[in-house]
Every structure is written in C-alpha cells, then in structure tokens.
Amino acid sequence: xxxxxxxxxxxxxxxxxxxxxxxxxxxxxxxxxxxxxxxxxxxxxxxxxxxxxxxxxxxxxxxxxxxxxxxxxxxxxxxxxxxxxxxxxxxxxxxxxxxxxxxxxxxxxxxxxxxxxxxxxxxxxxxxxxxxxxxxxxxxxxxxxxxxxxxxxxxxxxxxxxxxxxxxxxxxxxxxxxxxxxxxxxxxxxxxxxxxxxxxxxxxxxxxxxxxxxxxxxxxxxxxxxxxxxxxxxxxxxxxxxxxxxxxxxxxxxxxxxxxxxxxxxxxxxxxxxxxxxxxxxxxxxxxxxxxxxxxxxxxxxxxxxxxxxxxxxxxxxxxxxx
Amino acid sequence: xxxxxxxxxxxxxxxxxxxxxxxxxxxxxxxxxxxxxxxxxxxxxxxxxxxxxxxxxxxxxxxxxxxxxxxxxxxxxxxxxxxxxxxxxxxxxxxxxxxxxxxxxxxxxxxxxxxxxxxxxxxxxxxxxxxxxxxxxxxxxxxxxxxxxxxxxxxxxxxxxxxxxxxxxxxxxxxxxxxxxxxxxxxxxxxxxxxxxxxxxxxxxxxxxxxxxxxxxxxxxxxxxxxxxxxxxxxxxxxxxxxxxxxxxxxxxxxxxxxxxxxxxxxxxxxxxxxxxxxxxxxxxxxxxxxxxxxxx
Numbered sequence: 001x002x003x004x005x006x007x008x009x010x011x012x013x014x015x016x017x018x019x020x021x022x023x024x025x026x027x028x029x030x031x032x033x034x035x036x037x038x039x040x041x042x043x044x045x046x047x048x049x050x051x052x053x054x055x056x057x058x059x060x061x062x063x064x065x066x067x068x069x070x071x072x073x074x075x076x077x078x079x080x081x082x083x084x085x086x087x088x089x090x091x092x093x094x095x096x097x098x099x100x101x102x103x104x105x106x107x108x109x110x111x112x113x114x115x116x117x118x119x120x121x122x123x124x125x126x127x128x129x130x131x132x133x134x135x136x137x138x139x140x141x142x143x144x145x146x147x148x149x150x151x152x153x154x155x156x157x158x159x160x161x162x163x164x165x166x167x168x169x170x171x172x173x174x175x176x177x178x179x180x181x182x183x184x185x186x187x188x189x190x191x192x193x194x195x196x197x198x199x200x201x202x203x204x205x206x207x208x209x210x211x212x213x214x215x216x217x218x219x220x221x222x223x224x225x226x227x228x229x230x231x232x233x234x235x236x237x238x239x240x241x242x243x244x245x246x247x248x249x250x251x252x253x254x255x256x257x258x259x260x261x262x263x264x265x266x267x268x269x270x271x272x273x274x275x276x277x278x279x280x281x282x283x284x285x286x287x288x289x290x291x292x293x294x295x296x297x298x299x300x301x302x303x304x305x306x307x308x309x310x311x312x313x314x315x316x317x318x319x320x321x322x323x
Numbered sequence: 324x325x326x327x328x329x330x331x332x333x334x335x336x337x338x339x340x341x342x343x344x345x346x347x348x349x350x351x352x353x354x355x356x357x358x359x360x361x362x363x364x365x366x367x368x369x370x371x372x373x374x375x376x377x378x379x380x381x382x383x384x385x386x387x388x389x390x391x392x393x394x395x396x397x398x399x400x401x402x403x404x405x406x407x408x409x410x411x412x413x414x415x416x417x418x419x420x421x422x423x424x425x426x427x428x429x430x431x432x433x434x435x436x437x438x439x440x441x442x443x444x445x446x447x448x449x450x451x452x453x454x455x456x457x458x459x460x461x462x463x464x465x466x467x468x469x470x471x472x473x474x475x476x477x478x479x480x481x482x483x484x485x486x487x488x489x490x491x492x493x494x495x496x497x498x499x500x501x502x503x504x505x506x507x508x509x510x511x512x513x514x515x516x517x518x519x520x521x522x523x524x525x526x527x528x529x530x531x532x533x534x535x536x537x538x539x540x541x542x543x544x545x546x547x548x549x550x551x552x553x554x555x556x557x558x559x560x561x562x563x564x565x566x567x568x569x570x571x572x573x574x575x576x577x578x579x580x581x582x583x584x585x586x587x588x589x590x591x592x593x594x595x596x597x598x599x600x601x602x603x604x605x606x607x608x609x610x611x612x613x614x615x616x617x618x619x620x
Contacts, residue, residue, distance in 0.1 A: 064559035226363035237559035309361045
C-alpha cells in the first residue's frame with residue numbers, strides 16, 4: 001500500500017541520500033499511516049528534541065533572480081531547532097523525502113496522525129548552545145493544561161519550562177474534525193527569539209478515511225536574520241525545490257510564524273476554497289491550511305508569498321512537475 | 324518592475340554607505356545612510372569612522388525605532404518617511420535594534436581607520452589596490468602585511484586625499500593579513516586571499532555512454548587535489564561532485580554519464596592555502612539515441 005517515497009523522486013537531481021536506517025524508520029512510519037482506514041485509533045509516539053545547529057538562510061549566497069550576492073556573515077547564524085529522534089533520543093530521524101523537498105530541520109519534524117489517534121510526544125531540551133528553557137505548544141488538537149506547553153508564571157508547570165537536559169511528555173488527541181495541517185511551536189519563557197530562530201513545526205492529520213497524498217509539500221513562512229523565509233531559507237534554490245509527477249495527489253501544508261501576514265500563491269495551479277476557485281490564499285501568524293490537487297501541469301513553476309516586499313526578500317521557491 | 328526598482332534603491336543605499344565609509348566627499352566627518360525598506364535594515368552592517376554620522380530613513384509603511392543595544396540612544400518612534408541620525412564618537416561594534424520588531428537588528432562598526440579587502444582574489448604577481456579611509460588630516464597611511472610569524476611589516480605608504488580616502492597599489496605575492504596605520508590609528512585586520520598563477524584546463528570527449536573530462540594544471544601541480552563541480556540549475560549553484568588527486572604531470576580525468584546534459588567545471592584549491600582557481604565551465608551533451616538524429620520533443 002505504501003508507495004516508496006525515495007523511488008518516487010525521479011527529477012533530474014535527486015535529494016541527498018538518506019542513511020538506510022533513517023529511511024527504513026521513515027518508511028515504517030509511513031506504512032503505518034498509509035494502512036487502510038478503519039484499522040482503529042492508534043497511539044503514535046514521537047521523540048523530539050530542541051537541538052543546536054548552525055543555519056545558513058541563503059546557502060547559495062545569492063538572490064539568483066536579482067543577481068545579488070550575500071556573504072556568509074550576512075546569512076549564517078547559530079540557532080536551536082526541533083529534531084525528531086528514535087525512541088530514547090538516540091539517533092536523529094529525518095523527515096520522509098516525499099515531504100518538503102530538500103527541507104531539513106526548519107520547520108521541525110512534521111508529525112503525522114489520523115483523526116481518532118492519540119499522540120504521545122516525548123520532548124527533551126538539548127539546547128546546550130543558548131541554554132534557554134523550551135517547550136512545545138500544539139495547535140488544532142485536544143489536550144489537557146499539562147500538555148499546553150505555554151509559560152505563565154504561577155500557573156504553568158514543567159510542560160512550559162523544560163530546562164536544558166530536562167524532558168516532558170505531551171499528550172494530544174486528534175479529535176473528530178481535526179483533519180488538516182496545524183502548527184506547533186515553542187511557548188516557553190523565551191518563546192519569541194526561539195520562534196524567530198526556527199522553533200516551529202507542523203502536525204499533519206488525515207481524516208478517518210482520507211488517503212495520504214503522494215507528495216506533501218511543507219511551506220512555513222517566517223523571518224530570519226532580516227530575510228523573509230520559507231522553511232528557514234530565502235531566495236530560489238535555497239527555499240525547498242519541490243518535485244512532483246503528473247498524476248500525483250499533491251498536498252501543500254502552509255503555515256506562518258512571526259509578525260506578518262502572507263499570501264500563498266502557486267503559479268500554473270488553482271484550487272477550490274469555499275466553493276470558489278482561487279490561486280492565492282492569506283495566512284497569518286500561527287494560522288495554517290492545506291491545499292490538495294491531482295497534479296496535471298508539468299513544468300517548472302514558482303510558488304511564493306505575493307506580498308511584494310516579502311517575495312523581494314526571499315519568500316519564493318521552485319515547484320517542478322515532471323511527466 | 325517594482326521588485327527591480329526596490330532592489331535597485333536598496334543597492335544604491337548599500338553603495339552609498341560603502342562610498343561614504345571609504346571615500347566621503349567632504350573633508351569633515353561623513354554621513355552614512357541606512358535604509359529601512361521593510362522589517363530589516365539595509366545594509367544591516369556598516370563600517371564608519373569615529374566622528375561619522377549614521378542616518379536611518381524609514382522607507383517602510385510601518386513605524387519603527389532605532390535603539391542602541393547598550394541603551395546609549397533611542398530614536399523614539401520613526402513614522403513612515405521619517406529619519407534619525409546619530410554620530411558615533413567611540414570605536415568598537417555598536418549593535419542596535421528596532422524594539423517594535425525585535426527581529427530587526429543591525430550593527431555599526433566604528434573604527435579609527437578603515438581598510439577594505441579587494442573584491443575577488445588578486446592573482447599572484449599582479450598589482451591590486453588596497454583602499455580605505457583615514458581621519459582627514461591624519462597624515463600619511465602605511466600599509467602593513469603580516470609575515471608567517473604574524474608580525475606586521477610596512478609595505479607601502481600613501482598620502483590620503485583631502486577627504487581622507489586612500490588607495491595603495493601593492494603586489495600580490497601570497498595570502499596574508501593586511502592592516503593600515505596612520506598617526507597612531509590602526510585599522511582592523513583584513514585578509515587578502517591571493518590566487519596562484521595556475522590555469523586549470525578541461526577537455527571533454529565522448530566515450531560510449533560516458534563523457535571523459537581530461538584535466539590539466541598549467542604549470543603542473545602534481546599530487547595536489549582538484550574537485551569536479553556540476554552546476555545545479557534548480558539550486559543555482561556549483562556542487563561538489565567528485566575529488567581526484569593529480570598525477571605526476573599535474574593531470575587527471577573524471578567521467579560523467581551522458582544520461583542528461585551537464586555543466587561541469589574543475590576547481591583547484593592550493594594545498595598550501597590561498598584562493599581557489601576554477602576552469603572555464605564545459606558542457607556535456609546527452610548521448611543521442613541510436614539512429615542518430617535524436618528524438619523530437
């Protein structure tokens with residue numbers, strides 16, 4: 001049932017090879033998710049950590065469309081991101097390559113579940129770089145206050161203030177009607193700089209009988225080091241280069257973090273929203289939505305935020321559809 | 324066209340800042356501009372001399388402010404179209420931010436004497452210009468180069484123009500740190516990477532399903548390493564594909580499958596350090612299917 005993600009990527013340029021163990025783990029998770037509906041609610045466990053990394057917002061050091069070059073001093077920063085691990089935080093797991101093109105680490109891992117599932121998310125703070133307390137706060141799903149992860153002195157508990165080296169387990173329910181794409185993010189005492197540093201990710205929930213898409217493309221709008229970013233990167237070639245094939249069921253997961261509203265637009269494509277056809281949709285801070293279509297338009301297309309100043313400063317990427 | 328206009332304005336502002344920092348038109352202290360075209364500063368980092376003034380101009384639709392990270396000044400609210408100036412009297416790094424949008428950060432680096440590295444790496448043996456700016460009336464500027472032991476030795480002396488700007492022609496012999504000294508003031512150290520006088524030649528020939536790239540270094544660089552790079556069209560960059568060691572004649576070969584077109588080049592990075600040298604890019608055409616004329620469409 002599960003189609004092997006790695007073999008689906010047959011563009012002219014293959015994404016980075018994944019370690020076999022990582023790939024196996026990701027495919028096993030996918031196989032579970034793609035199992036026929038009606039198999040009953042599942043308990044899905046995830047191990048997530050806040051980990052330090054060195055991040056380059058513009059790895060090719062240029063805005064190729066405007067022929068502007070940027071030095072590494074302007075684009076590289078040390079930061080802390082969410083990463084997914086195997087049980088007990090022993091080894092890092094990367095997202096399945098079908099998801100988010102060549103994206104890595106920003107946004108954090110996309111956590112997949114189906115309506116009716118329970119999610120048990122074990123979080124560990126490994127932030128030895130900035131030594132900040134962190135947390136995870138989830139949108140869209142049902143949870144008790146002890147899984148809110150939102151810092152409020154005198155009220156919140158350890159869930160909202162996980163110190164360096166500490167852990168917390170968040171328990172969520174993907175209740176009826178929760179199908180869709182939802183953000184999660186740090187809501188600890190230092191949430192603002194942590195979010196601007198990339199501490200956000202997504203929950204992707206399928207309806208009870210909904211089939212998983214062939215390609216799931218994650219677009220997270222935010223800002224970083226003065227650039228307007230998609231998945232923590234700015235300008236074409238740095239933002240994810242998404243691949244799909246004609247006939248694929250393509251799903252875009254779109255979210256925004258920060259202070260700005262964005263308008264998500266994909267060239268050469270349209271979709272239905274509230275009974276009308278649109279090709280652009282607004283998304284504000286912590287808002288999110290998903291868009292699905294059956295791919296029928298081969299070519300190399302742009303996707304971008306259509307706020308001109310945002311596109312100008314990096315919020316633009318490539319979407320390539322192969323026959 | 325709005326994108327182009329905006330970006331051109333941004334580039335002009337950046338050039339203005341650089342120009343003011345290095346070659347101001349007046350004998351008095353310079354005024355360096357920083358634009359606020361959106362939720363960022365352009366440029367985010369400027370270098371000025373002690374006594375120079377920095378002026379921020381809010382070109383955005385939103386209100387911003389400019390507050391020194393050490394609290395030494397606060398612009399108050401800068402509405403769209405408004406400007407704010409601050410004169411810097413002390414050398415050092417002076418970070419600042421917008422307290423309304425705390426992700427907006429910038430830095431003013433204040434120096435007694437400014438020195439700029441040349442754009443691009445000069446080739447060994449060639450003359451290049453070291454440019455900078457001194458306080459007006461500070462007297463002759465001496466350019467010093469660090470030796471292998473790290474000690475600086477004078478190489479050239481120039482008299483700055485009336486506005487303090489100077490340009491000193493020097494010879495590129497090896498990658499080294501440089502600094503300028505004038506009347507007790509010392510510039511920050513600047514590294515100038517020098518490219519060796521080596522040419523990397525690449526020849527392509529088809530060999531069945533493969534294209535063979537013959538690489539030669541002139542003069543020969545035996546036993547050193549070269550890197551085959553392929554251009555990624557969708558990532559707009561050259562990516563490392565393979566590394567090879569040159570033989571005794573300074574040559575090697577790479578092979579590529581002719582399953583699709585490639586743009587390739589070979590990079591030589593000197594083992595002893597210094598700037599890299601790259602070959603001219605070569606194109607590898609895909610193999611035509613048997614029968615000759617190739618498919619259409």
